[in-house]
Amino acid sequence: MERYEIDKLRALPIEGVADRLGLKVKKHKALCPFHADSHPSLSFHVGHNTYKCFVCDAHGGPIDLSMKLTGKSFIEACKWLADEHNVILTEWKPAEKPKKEYPPDVEYLGRLVAHPVLNADARRFLFEERRIHPAVVQWLGITSISVATPCWRNGKPYYDAPSLLFPYRDRNGRLMNVQSRYLGRKEGVPRFRFPSGAECRIYGxxxxxxxxxxxxxxxxxxxxxxxxxxxxxxxxxxxxxxxxxxxxxxxxxxxxxxxxxxxxxxxxxxxxxxxxxxxxxxxxxxxxxxxxxxxxxxxxxxxxxxxxxxxx
Ligand SMILES: [Zn+2]
The missing domain is CATH 3.40.1360.10 (Dna Topoisomerase Vi A Subunit; Chain: A, domain 2)
Structure with a gap:
């Protein structure tokens, strides 16, 4: 990444970045996410393009705020900021945003998790490594795949294999989504995967x-x-x-x-x-x-x- 690119990210309006990170900014103030805050003590200085908390002393600029709030490294936070604000970095092509986001193919996913099976990787991980109770696994309908499997009936993207599949259901047991948890050893494979565009919901x-x-x-x-x-x-x-x-x-x-x-x-x-x-x-x-x-x-x-x- 070039110096001028980092400067460009540092110049992104701090309140806009805070907003994208989920903070509610009002009159240049927000609840501080870095300590238990009930009255907004995080202040934004638009002129300096910085934030500062007068209680816990958290402070910095747009990159710093993104790093602290998302837990990403400097480089990953820069990539995230660039993606979010359509800044093109030389070493980094922004992720292609899907033109239209489709909801998960729940009917197809329902068939995928209808008859839970636990392969050897799944049993090793759940019962030997993590000591999860079999009744819990059964009750939640956790299943596994041994070959890469599409997230949609018509193909890409794929759940990697071997993986566990966790059905996400609503309070009434209706299937909302399926998340995979990769159990293999290949480098660079994300550990968790949802169908792209699908919202990450509360599990259980x-x-x-x-x-x-x-x-x-x-x-x-x-x-x-x-x-x-x-x-x-x-x-x-x-x-x-x-x-x-x-x-x-x-x-x-x-x-x-x-x-x-x-x-x-x-x-x-x-x-x-x-x-x-x-x-x-x-x-x-x-x-x-x-x-x-x-x-x-x-x-x-x-x-x-x-x-x-x-x-x-
Ligand atoms: Zn604070």
Missing amino acids: LQVLERLKTGEGLWLSEGVTDCLALLSSGRKAIAIPGATLLKPEDVKLLASLREEKKTVFHIFPDKDEAGERLYRQLLNAANEIGACLIKDELPEGYKDFGQWWASQI
Whole structure:
């Protein structure tokens, strides 16, 4: 990447970048995503094109904000910014945006997950490595593929193989989408894949129909942690690969608090992304008057799934 290209990204309007990252900017201020904030303390200086939080001292420019909020490296954050703002970089061709985004082919995906089978890779990963309870796998209808399989009935893109397929269902069990989790060793294959254009939804919504009034609900960062939490007897849903909480997600949490007096729990992953998700959820909980309990993992474990796998 050339110097002038980086300068170009640094000159992208800071408030516009913040907006694309999901922050609600009002009168040059927003709720700070880097600490539990209830009154907007993140300020934007349009002249300097920077942001600064007067409580936790987070500060920087457009590239810095993108890196911190998405967890991407400098180069990846630059590519993301370039894509989002149609800046052409010499070393980087912007991803081709599909002309029209099609919803997932749910009828076809339904056939793909209708008769769950677990191949050797799937059994090794779920039962030996992660110690997931077979009843959890069966209840969620998790299946696996041994050959690359299209996401649509008429071809591309493909779920890579070998992969697990996780059906995403709504609260009533209706199939919404299918996400793959690659189990192979090929370099450069994304670990998780959704049909392109498909929205990433919360995983495990069926659990909510079994949630009793006043019961605790664990919020996890990924599907595999969610499976571990369910295996431990906890009720859990996953916000997959969460970089940003969507307003619909907050609405769902608010409705649970209303309807079922749900108390929310989280075992934050022991890394920056985990802390960020925790702070985002804490902000959301404050916003809707809900309770979020932070459960601590014992020393030496980076996430709940790792701790769970070491227990049995
Ligand atoms: Zn702050």
